[in-house]
Amino acid sequence: MEKVLDIQNLCATFSIQKKDYEVLHDISFSVNRNETVCVVGESGCGKSVTTLCVMQLLPGNGKIKSGSIYLNGTDLTKLSKKEVRKFRGKKMGMIFQEPMTALNPLLTIGYQLRENIMNHRGVNKSEANKLALEYLEKVGIANPDKRLKQYPFQLSGGLRQRILIAMVLSAQPDLLIADEPTTALDVTIQKQVLSLLNDLKKEMNAAILFITHDLGVVAEIADRVVVLYAGRKVEEGTTKQIFKNPLHPYTIGLMKAVPNVDLDEFVIQPIPGTFPNITEKIEGCRFNPRCPHANTCKKCFEEAPQMLEVEPGHYVACHLSK
Amino acid sequence: MKRYIVKRLGMIVILLLGLTFIVFSSLYFAPGDPAEIAAGVSATAEEVEQMRVYLGLDQPFFVQYGNYLAGLLHGDLGTSLITRQPILDELLVRLPNTLNLAVASMILACLVGIPLGIVAAIKKDTWIDNLLTTVSLFGISIPNFWLGSILIIVFCVQLKIFPTGGMSEPFWTAKGFMQVFLPSLSLGLQVAASFMRIGRSSMLDVLQSDYIRTARSKGLKERIVILIHALKNAMIPILTQMGTSFGGLLGGAMVTEQVFAINGIGSYLINAINQRNYYAVQSTVLVIAFMFVIVNLIVDLLYCVIDPRIRYD
Numbered sequence: 304m305e306k307v308l309d310i311q312n313l314c315a316t317f318s319i320q321k322k323d324y325e326v327l328h329d330i331s332f333s334v335n336r337n338e339t340v341c342v343v344g345e346s347g348c349g350k351s352v353t354t355l356c357v358m359q360l361l362p363g364n365g366k367i368k369s370g371s372i373y374l375n376g377t378d379l380t381k382l383s384k385k386e387v388r389k390f391r392g393k394k395m396g397m398i399f400q401e402p403m404t405a406l407n408p409l410l411t412i413g414y415q416l417r418e419n420i421m422n423h424r425g426v427n428k429s430e431a432n433k434l435a436l437e438y439l440e441k442v443g444i445a446n447p448d449k450r451l452k453q454y455p456f457q458l459s460g461g462l463r464q465r466i467l468i469a470m471v472l473s474a475q476p477d478l479l480i481a482d483e484p485t486t487a488l489d490v491t492i493q494k495q496v497l498s499l500l501n502d503l504k505k506e507m508n509a510a511i512l513f514i515t516h517d518l519g520v521v522a523e524i525a526d527r528v529v530v531l532y533a534g535r536k537v538e539e540g541t542t543k544q545i546f547k548n549p550l551h552p553y554t555i556g557l558m559k560a561v562p563n564v565d566l567d568e569f570v571i572q573p574i575p576g577t578f579p580n581i582t583e584k585i586e587g588c589r590f591n592p593r594c595p596h597a598n599t600c601k602k603c604f605e606e607a608p609q610m611l612e613v614e615p616g617h618y619v620a621c622h623l624s625k
Numbered sequence: 626m627k628r629y630i631v632k633r634l635g636m637i638v639i640l641l642l643g644l645t646f647i648v649f650s651s652l653y654f655a656p657g658d659p660a661e662i663a664a665g666v667s668a669t670a671e672e673v674e675q676m677r678v679y680l681g682l683d684q685p686f687f688v689q690y691g692n693y694l695a696g697l698l699h700g701d702l703g704t705s706l707i708t709r710q711p712i713l714d715e716l717l718v719r720l721p722n723t724l725n726l727a728v729a730s731m732i733l734a735c736l737v738g739i740p741l742g743i744v745a746a747i748k749k750d751t752w753i754d755n756l757l758t759t760v761s762l763f764g765i766s767i768p769n770f771w772l773g774s775i776l777i778i779v780f781c782v783q784l785k786i787f788p789t790g791g792m793s794e795p796f797w798t799a800k801g802f803m804q805v806f807l808p809s810l811s812l813g814l815q816v817a818a819s820f821m822r823i824g825r826s827s828m829l830d831v832l833q834s835d836y837i838r839t840a841r842s843k844g845l846k847e848r849i850v851i852l853i854h855a856l857k858n859a860m861i862p863i864l865t866q867m868g869t870s871f872g873g874l875l876g877g878a879m880v881t882e883q884v885f886a887i888n889g890i891g892s893y894l895i896n897a898i899n900q901r902n903y904y905a906v907q908s909t910v911l912v913i914a915f916m917f918v919i920v921n922l923i924v925d926l927l928y929c930v931i932d933p934r935i936r937y938d
Contacts, residue, residue, distance in 0.1 A: 358842055392844030399842075404835040409857045409932055419843050454933045467839070474843075 306373070307477050307510035308334040308357065308395075313370035315349075315356055317581065323368075324581045326352050330370070330536050332529045334478065339504060339511040341525035341542075343518065343557070345578050349534040350514045351400075354480050357512070358397055359387045375477060393423045395478040396471030401487055402463035406455040413451030416470050423474035438469040442499060461492035465499070472503060479504075482514045497524050518561050522546065527616075530554050533579050533589040536610070540617035550619040552594045588622065596623050626929075629937035633925070637918050644914050645697065648907045649690055659903045663706040693907075702911070703904035712908045716890055720912075722792045723889035726881065727874045729796040729805045730813035734870070738817035739863060742824020747851065749829060757821065764818030769877050773811035773884035780807060790886030808885040812877050816870045820863060827862040831855045860931055868924035872917045 315327040327349045334340045342350045355361045357372055359379055372379045374394055379387060399405045406415060416435040417428060426434065432451070439447035442465040455463055464484060471479060481500065485493040501524060504511055513524060521528055521542065528545040530538040530553065538551040549555045556574035576593035579585060587604040591597040597604070600622055608620045660677035661668070668676070677683050681692060696703060702712040745757040781789040787807050794801030796809070831837065832855055840854040841847075879891035890909055897905035928935045 360838060360841055388844050388846070390844070391842055397842040399835060399839060401835055405839045407836040407840065407854050407858070408934060410854070418845070422843070422845065456934050470843070 304335040304338075306333045307336050307375060308512060309371075309373040310353070310357070311371045311373070313353070313356060313372065314368040315352055315361070316366060316368050317352075318364045318366075319582070325368070325534060326365070326581055327356070327534045330531070330534075332536065332539060334510040334512050336477070336510050337504065337508050338526045339501075339513055339524050340527045340529060341513045341515055341521045342529045342531060343515060343521055344531035345516060347533075347578055347581070348531040350516075350531055351482055352534075353531075354397065354482050354512065354514055357478075357480060358391060358395065359384075360391075392419060392471075392474050392476070394476055395480060396474060396476040397480040397482065398464070398467050398471055398484045400483040402460050402467055402484075403487065405467055406463055408455055410454075411451065412453055412455065412458070412466055416451070416466070416473060419470050420473045434473060435469075438473045439466070441472070441503070442466075442469040443495070444469070461488055461496070464488060464492075464496055468496070468499065468503070472507065475507070476509065478510045478512065480512045480514075483516070484513075485520060486515070486517070493520075500524065518557060530557070533585075534581070535589055535607075536618075536620065537590065538617075538619045544614070544617040548617070550613060550617070550624045551590075551621050552596055552623075553590050556593075588620075599623075626937055630922075630926070633922050637915075637922065640918060641911065641915060642694075645694065645907070645911060646690070648910050649693060650686075652903045652907055653686060653689070657901050659706055659901070662901050662903075697911075702908035705905050706902050707900055707905075712905050715893065715905070716909065716912055719888055719890045719893050721795075722887050723875070723878050723882070723891055725792065725795050725801070726805060726808055726812065726878055726887060726889060727871065729809040730816065730874050731867070731871065732796075733809050733813040734816035734820055735867075737813075738820025739824050741817075742821040742863075743828055743851065743856065743859075745821065745825040746828035746832060754825075758825070761818040761821045764814050765822070767814065769811045769815060770880045770884055772814060773808070773881055776807045776811055777884070790884075792885075792887045792889070808881050808887060811884070812874060812881045815877070816874060819866060819870060823866045824859065824863050827859040828855060831858045834858075857931060861928065864924055864927055864931070868921040871920045875913050875916060 310333065311331050313327055313330040314325060316323040317326050318324070330349070330353060332340065342353060344350055352361070352365065355365070356367055357374075357379070359382075361367070367380050370380070374390060377390070379390065382390075406412070413432065413435060416438070417431040420426060420431040420434050421428065424431075424434065435451060436447045439450060444450055444462065444465055450458070450462075450466070458466070464487075468484075479500075484500075485496050488496060497520065500511065500513075503509070513520075515521060525542045527541050528539065529536060530545070530551065532553045538545065538549070538554045545554065546558070549558050553574070556572075559572040560574060562571050574593055575595075579589065579592070585591065587602070587606055588594070588597070588608050591603045594603065602622045606622070608622045610618050610620045611624065612618050613624060658673075660673050660680060660682050663680060664673045664676040681689060684692070693703070700713065702716070704710065705712050705715060708715070741757055741761075745754045748754045777789055780786045787803055792801070792804050792808075794804065796802055796805040837850060837855055840850045845854070875891070878889060879895055881887070882889040882892040883895060890912065894906065894909040894913075896902070897909060929937065
């Protein structure tokens, strides 16, 4: 299988008041062509930071400390700002969480689409317009002619998200990054956007890196799942492996926290404790303060667990998983 | 849109009406006697009294005010007590000079202030930003009469590059440019500094927004991100500042015109106050206020040109 995105041993830091704090530690995973990989975890676990590292769009106080990000074999971390820009949009496109604010309010939809198409496909304005119409139709927008002349404020959130998807796809990127693209949408629209992404993946043979905290969304869209906790990868496997046989106590906790109507007792079991602040220092396994099994094992407090392959393609970082 | 403009013009009429009342009554109750001034220093008591009747100053307050308003409706701004010329004619001679100075200062302030504000925002927290922010603080603090005098001493008296004063041609001619350069520099510097500060902060705001991140994620050149995606959004607060600054320019013009010996309505107003030329004072204030509200109306209309979300329906 062809690896479109290959992240290796990625470490990233944020500086807060001149002190560096590690937000990503030794993250490795890859996304293949025609595959959707979901990165899941709580808010603050480093999901979005991972995508911003790939796009090389970290805010001013964030930086990649070590590791490599290969896109079609090119290490993005080694490129200059100018060189990275040639990859953005063209080779990797990103759909953001907030469709309401992700489009420029003072420019027409048509302008924002054409700009991307002309920039990456080397066509003139009238051809760009044709392609823009084509892509708007592809993402299921009725009256594309009319939409091109409109401004973002005249459209609903669902429409705007479709337009953003159309915009990203119009440059034909190999990698599509979607950072919680459905979180700000209501459930019916969410469903439509997800099946749209699924169809488009098959049609365009792209790789999708999908960020979400919603396991329902994961079940619907993912081929493989990467679970992050406090900036570390704790488990990785196919969607089936993760849902049928979750091994890390955190993944198990996440699964239990999803309400299950089939069970007689309709309860949500939250994971006890709170998510650690990035300024907090935790020895051993980062999950130990919240882990139900940690008090039976001394090692959890002393040593960070290594990634182990427990079955083909299923990895977990837990001392107790053996 | 048309309805909005008509409504705004109606409001301007009410505003100016209120203004005439305030200016008229403050001069009415101010110490001093216009009749004495009009009759001249050597006039006898009877002559002053005759002048008072002639000018209608023996009438009750509201009759006088009513006469004044009636005159305004006919485009009559009154007669100068000193020169006995219609004030409107005297103002029309001077108005082009003042507008020339104000517009030149505004252009200078935009050309200097806005680009520097953008640069400061892009280079936030670097030495360039610190330098520009500090310089702008000086720019805002330096009084324009002082700056004007210094500029004259250095560039006109010592270096003999620019003429020391006067204004005869509009700023887009070569001669007019030389004449207006120093006055507009001394008048426009403060405004430029305020544009820089507003421009910097609104640009910083915009640069953090999601749509700028989207623009960058599309792989656009940074120049295009700044000039097309960010600047248009950042212009709205700057435009507001332009409207209010215009009033400051007209006010500041009084001092600058004095310093650079420009025959404009600012120096006309100062002279009128010194000579207690009451009618000239009230009419000039009215004209200045009128220009200010019209400029701000234009600014409000420009908002809809920039921002499609703003519609006055």
